[in-house]
Amino acid sequence: xxxxxxxxxxxxxxxxxxxxxxxxxxxxxxxxxxxxxxxxxxxxxxxxxxxxxxxxxxxxxxxxxxxxxxxxxxxxxxxxxxxxxxxxxxxxxxxxxxxxxxxxxxxxxxxxxxxxxxxxxxxxxxxxxxxxxxxxxxxxxxxxxxxxxxxxxxxxxxxxxxxxxxxxxxxxxxxxxxxxxxxxxxxxxxxxxxxxxxxxxxxxxxxxxxxxxxxxxxxxxxxxxxxxxxxxxxxxxxxxxxxxxxxxxxxxxxxxxxxxxxxxxxxxxxxxxxxxxxxxxxxxxxxxxxxxxxxxxxxxxxxxxxxxxxxxxxxxxxxxxxxxxxxxxxxxxxxxxxxxxxxxxxxxxxxxxxxxxxxxxxxxxxxxxxxxxxxxxxxxxxxxxxxxxxxxxxxxxxxxxxxxxxxxxxxxxxxxxxxxxxxxxxxxxxxxxxxxxxxxxxxxxxxxxxxxxxxxxxxxxxxxxxxxxxxxxxxxxxxxxxxxxxxxxxxxxxxxxxxxxxxxxxxxxxxxxxxxxxxxxxxxxxxxxxxxxxxxxxxxxxxxxxxxxxxxxxxxxxxxxxxxxxxxxxxxxxxxxxxxxxxxxxxxxxxxxxxxxxxxxxxxxxxxxxxxxxxxxxxxxxxxxxxxxxxxxxxxxxxxxxxxxxxxxxxxxxxxxxxxxxxxxxxxxxxxxxxxxxxxxxxxxxxxxxxxxxxxxxxxxxxxxxxxxxxxxxxxxxxxxxx
Numbered sequence: 001x002x003x004x005x006x007x008x009x010x011x012x013x014x015x016x017x018x019x020x021x022x023x024x025x026x027x028x029x030x031x032x033x034x035x036x037x038x039x040x041x042x043x044x045x046x047x048x049x050x051x052x053x054x055x056x057x058x059x060x061x062x063x064x065x066x067x068x069x070x071x072x073x074x075x076x077x078x079x080x081x082x083x084x085x086x087x088x089x090x091x092x093x094x095x096x097x098x099x100x101x102x103x104x105x106x107x108x109x110x111x112x113x114x115x116x117x118x119x120x121x122x123x124x125x126x127x128x129x130x131x132x133x134x135x136x137x138x139x140x141x142x143x144x145x146x147x148x149x150x151x152x153x154x155x156x157x158x159x160x161x162x163x164x165x166x167x168x169x170x171x172x173x174x175x176x177x178x179x180x181x182x183x184x185x186x187x188x189x190x191x192x193x194x195x196x197x198x199x200x201x202x203x204x205x206x207x208x209x210x211x212x213x214x215x216x217x218x219x220x221x222x223x224x225x226x227x228x229x230x231x232x233x234x235x236x237x238x239x240x241x242x243x244x245x246x247x248x249x250x251x252x253x254x255x256x257x258x259x260x261x262x263x264x265x266x267x268x269x270x271x272x273x274x275x276x277x278x279x280x281x282x283x284x285x286x287x288x289x290x291x292x293x294x295x296x297x298x299x300x301x302x303x304x305x306x307x308x309x310x311x312x313x314x315x316x317x318x319x320x321x322x323x324x325x326x327x328x329x330x331x332x333x334x335x336x337x338x339x340x341x342x343x344x345x346x347x348x349x350x351x352x353x354x355x356x357x358x359x360x361x362x363x364x365x366x367x368x369x370x371x372x373x374x375x376x377x378x379x380x381x382x383x384x385x386x387x388x389x390x391x392x393x394x395x396x397x398x399x400x401x402x403x404x405x406x407x408x409x410x411x412x413x414x415x416x417x418x419x420x421x422x423x424x425x426x427x428x429x430x431x432x433x434x435x436x437x438x439x440x441x442x443x444x445x446x447x448x449x450x451x452x453x454x455x456x457x458x459x460x461x462x463x464x465x466x467x468x469x470x471x472x473x474x475x476x477x478x479x480x481x482x483x484x485x486x487x488x489x490x491x492x493x494x495x496x497x498x499x500x501x502x503x504x505x506x507x508x509x510x511x512x513x514x515x516x517x518x519x520x521x522x523x524x525x526x527x528x529x530x531x532x533x534x535x536x537x538x539x540x541x542x543x544x545x546x547x548x549x550x551x552x553x554x555x556x557x558x559x560x561x562x563x564x565x566x567x568x569x570x571x572x573x574x575x576x577x578x579x580x581x582x583x584x585x586x587x588x589x590x591x592x593x594x595x596x597x598x599x600x601x602x603x604x605x606x607x608x609x610x611x612x613x614x615x616x617x618x619x620x621x622x623x624x625x626x627x628x629x630x631x632x633x634x635x636x637x638x639x640x641x642x643x644x645x646x647x648x649x650x651x652x653x654x655x656x657x658x659x660x661x662x663x664x665x666x667x668x669x670x671x672x673x674x675x676x677x678x679x680x681x682x683x684x685x686x687x688x689x690x691x692x693x694x695x696x697x698x699x700x701x702x703x704x705x706x707x708x709x710x711x712x713x714x715x716x717x718x719x720x721x722x723x
Contacts, residue, residue, distance in 0.1 A: 016080050017108045017277055018048035023084070025100070026120045027091045039091050043102035043115065046082040054105040057087040060098050064089070095119050110255055110278060110310075163189045165263045168274035174249040175370055176281040176309070181246045182274050184261035189241040197232055197245045198260040206260060209245070251279040251309055252339055280370035281341050283308035288385060289364060289377050293417060293453035297352040301379070303364050307341040314367045314374075315346045321359040328362075355381060356420040358482040381483040388417035388454055389483040395475065395492050400587055401465045403499040403527065403558075409463065411477040411490055414456035418482070419447045423459040426476040428491075429469075433476075436461060467527060467557045471497045499558050500587040501526035507581060507594055509602055511631070511673045512566050519565040519596065521581050525558040531585045533563040537571075538578045538595075572598055572632045575702050603631035603674050604703045610695065610710050615717045617687040625697040625710055628676040636700040637679045639663060642711075643693035650681065660684075687717040 024042035045055060051073060057064040067088035073081045085102065089095070096119065103114040164187040171180050186195060200206035209230050234243040243261060247254075254276045262271035283305035290302045303315065317328040333345045346364070354360055360381065367374035380386075393412040401407050413421055423445060427434045447455040459477060463470070472494050480487040501523035512518035521533065535544040546565040553560055563581070571577055577598055584591040608626040615621050627635065639650040639661070651661035662682040670676055679697060692714045700707040 016047060016049040017275075018045045018053060018104055018106050018113065020045055020102060020104050020113050020115050022102060022115050022117050024086075025117050026122055027095070039089055039119075041087050041089065041100065043085045043104075044082070045085070045104055047076065047080045048082075048106055048108070049080045050107070051081050052107065053081075053083070055083070055085040056103045056105075057085070058101040058103060059089075061101075091119065096121065108277060163187060163193060163263060163265065163268065163270065165261060165270045165272045168259065168261050168272050170274050173370065174254070174276055174279050176249055176251045176279050179246060179248050181244050182259055182261070184243045184245075184272065186241040186243070186263050188239055189236070189263070190265045193241060193263055193265045195234055195241060195243045195261065195263050197230075197243070198262060200258045200260060202256045206258075249276065249279050251281050251341065255279050278310065280368075281307060281309040282370040283313065283344075283366065283368050285375075285377075289379055291379070291386070293388070294349070296449065296453060299350050299352070299355065299417070300347055301350065301362060301364070302345060302347040303366070303377075304343070304345050305366060306343045307337060307339075308343075308368055308370065309341045310369060311342045312369065313342075313344060315344070316365045317346070317348045317362065318365075319348075319350060319354065319360070319362040321357065321361065352418045355418040356482055358382075360482070382485055386483055388415065390414070390416040390421055390479050390481050390488060392477070392479045392488045392490050395477055395490050397492055397495075401470070401495060401497045402587060403465060403467050403497055403525075406462055406464050408460050409475055409477075409492065410458055410460045411479070412456070412458050413479055414450075415454045416456075416481055416483070417454050419449075419455045420482055421445070421447065421455070421457060422480045424478040424480075424487075425459075425461045426478065427470075428474040428476055429472075436463070436475075465495065465497045467497050467499060467554070470495050471557075497527070498587045499525055499527040501531060501561075501583065501585050503592075503594075507596065509596075509600065511603075514669070514673045515569050516566045517569060517572065517601070517631075519567070519579065519581070521563045521565075521583070521594070522560065523563075523583060524560045525553055526561075526585055526587070527558050528586065529559050531559075531561060531583060533561070533581065533583045535563075535565045536580050536582070537567075538580050539574065539576050544579070569632060572601070572702075573634065575634075598632075598702045599705070601631060601703050603629060605630040605635060605677075605699050605701045605708060607697075607699045607708045607710055610697055610712050612695075612712050612715075615685045615690075615715060616720045617717050618684060619720065620682060620684045622680050622682040623695055623697075623712070624678060624680045625699075626676070626678055627699055628670070629674050630677075630701055630703065631674045632702070633667065633675045634702050635667070635675070635677050636707075637663070637665065637677070638698040638700070639679075639681050640696040640698065641690075641693055642696055647696070650683075685715065685717045687719065690715055691717050 021044045022042070023044045024040060027039050041057070043055065043057075045053065055070055057068055064087055069086045071084045071086070073083045075081055099116050099118065101114050101116045103112050105112045166185040166187065169183045174180055184195070184197075186193060197209045198206045199209055209232070229247065231246040232243065233246070234241070236242075241263075245259060245261075255278070257276045259274045259276070260271050261274075262269065284307055286304045286306045290304075292300050292302075294300050301317070305313065311334070315330065315332065317330045318325045319328055320326045328348045328350075330346050330348045333347075335343045335345075337343060348362075350362065358381070361378055362380075363376055363378040365374050365376040390413045393414075396410040396412070398407045409425075411423070413423075425436045427436050445457050445459055447457045449455055459479070461475070461477075463475075474494050475492040477490045478487040479490070502525055503522070504524055505522065508520040508522070510518045510520070519535070523531070523533075529550065533546065533548060535546050536542065537544055544565055544567070546563050549562045549564075551560045552558070563583075565579070565581075567579070575598060579596040580593055581596070582591050582593045605627050606629045608628075611624045613621050613623075627637075641648050641650060651663065660683070664680050664682070666678040668676055679699075681695065681697075694714055695712045697710045698707050699709070
């Protein structure tokens with residue numbers, strides 16, 4: 001029965017605190033008031049479990065290590081243990097003022113129990129000393145025998161008692177800040193019974209708890225239970241009288257406090273006690289489990305628990321996927337608080353490679369004596385608190401996408417961890433999607449580590465846009481990472497493809513009619529249609545009007561334009577005339593121009609060979625040279641004679657009538673509105689001066705870079721015999 005009562009109060013695996021008493025502290029003087037040679041002091045420690053215990057003796061705070069003996073342990077019926085420790089000292093006069101202490105440390109005690117005493121000096125003879133020693137032994141034996149009886153008395157009342165105060169029932173654990181209630185039952189209570197609750201703190205007198213008795217306990221009353229409030233509820237139930245004390249335990253106010261339930265009915269008084277041996281404080285999670293990037297390629301996880309008691313706490317870290325779990329080695333850093341509670345910081349380090357698995361998760365579990373069950377937190381890279389997810393910027397597109405010209409689409413990705421980003425490109429055309437990859441750029445994504453140990457990269461796709469395929473299409477950049485539930489999308493929006501105008505042939509110059517020259521500029525394969533073409537006579541600083549004609553090409557995807565300018569013929573008599581054509585289109589950063597002058601005209605003189613008749617001495621002859629196909633009619637003809645390397649312009653003035661040179665020409669307009677010219681030179685050759693010389697015709701025109709010359713062969717002059 002005693003064992004059952006103990007197991008009810010001390011379940012298997014729990015502890016029971018020791019009780020300490022000084023059993024021998026007297027020093028006997030002989031009849032001459034002389035101190036005895038040696039004295040044995042005894043300390044009795046009873047009712048503790050488990051058996052491990054530490055007993056030490058002190059004199060004025062200095063530990064006594066010599067002549068200390070700890071006796072054999074013996075067991076009580078309730079499975080608790082008892083033991084006696086002795087110390088032998090040689091008493092001196094100084095010991096009259098010394099403080100002696102027996103200090104006991106046990107795992108159930110939050111702090112050691114200590115009994116401090118002074119030596120008691122008595123005068124006696126030898127026989128009296130023997131008697132005193134015998135009495136001390138008897139007292140010790142009585143104490144040993146009394147221990148089981150003390151325990152039995154807690155659950156069994158005497159026959160002479162008029163009522164019985166049962167053991168106070170309370171929770172197995174007192175939790176700091178959580179309301180608790182102690183219950184006390186009185187059996188066979190008389191009408192005159194008065195039940196009071198008292199509190200006794202270590203080193204202080206007991207005092208009655210001052211609060212009103214209450215029959216009920218409403219919600220409003222519960223809310224009024226502050227840290228320092230006590231609520232007593234008492235009521236009779238048949239032959240029993242029940243009383244309860246409700247309060248909120250606090251580690252500093254209630255540690256080692258004893259509550260007493262006392263029943264009084266004159267002349268009988270009976271009581272029972274409940275000792276707050278330990279106040280548990282639940283660990284508080286100061287903030288969520290923290291993650292931070294440390295050295296390259298590592299992530300640290302840390303758990304911070306605050307203000308718990310007692311110090312023992314179990315923290316376990318595991319990681320892996322749902323199927324595989326691996327226990328991790330962690331580093332704990334405990335710390336103390338002024339209120340005697342504890343904090344702990346627990347940290348683990350996980351390499352980067354482990355985080356590349358989308359199913360990777362890490363769990364931390366902590367268990368403490370104050371908790372009914374362990375608590376845990378599980379973290380994955382897809383938690384809302386995970387901050388190192390890819391930041392995907394808007395896709396960068398070239399300002400102008402030109403038909404048939406390669407262009408790069410770029411997407412900047414940053415602030416992610418680990419280095420496990422993948423990118424896919426899709427082309428969306430209406431409701432259809434086509435996956436596109438560029439071998440050179442898509443497969444060569446290289447991440448760069450930033451100063452904060454995150455990564456960044458640029459994904460690019462090179463395309464050659466065409467109006468037929470890409471006009472109005474949309475590109476999508478899909479960025480995936482282990483931290484993402486689904487890939488992040490960035491879209492280009494509908495693409496606008498342009499085609500730059502091409503000048504496939506030079507400006508065409510034709511004769512519009514006999515009075516105007518026509519310039520035709522043709523630009524092809526451009527988009528959109530809007531284009532501006534202007535003509536200007538720079539020499540006169542004058543804008544010229546033109547006519548434009550549009551046409552379509554490539555199945556109406558691109559446009560062509562022909563701009564025609566007609567200029568009066570007479571303007572070309574100005575040898576400094578300069579015509580500029582200019583065109584501007586959305587696809588062009590700057591306008592393009594073409595400059596035309598009179599030398600760009602296609603109608604250059606065609607000069608034939610000099611026609612030479614048969615020459616006879618002193619006989620007049622005419623040389624001719626045909627020139628054709630030129631425009632404008634600004635032709636210049638010069639004749640020369642060349643002999644012995646000397647070149648002489650003709651005509652040469654002479655008094656001799658037969659040596660006069662005569663030049664003439666015939667100019668006329670052709671059907672194609674160009675001009676033709678017949679130049680002639682009439683002279684009388686003289687064998688003595690002209691034999692072997694050359695006649696040269698030099699033709700000059702504004703359209704020519706340099707004059708055109710035609711030459712006769714050396715002249716051969718014959719002699720005609722006259723009869």
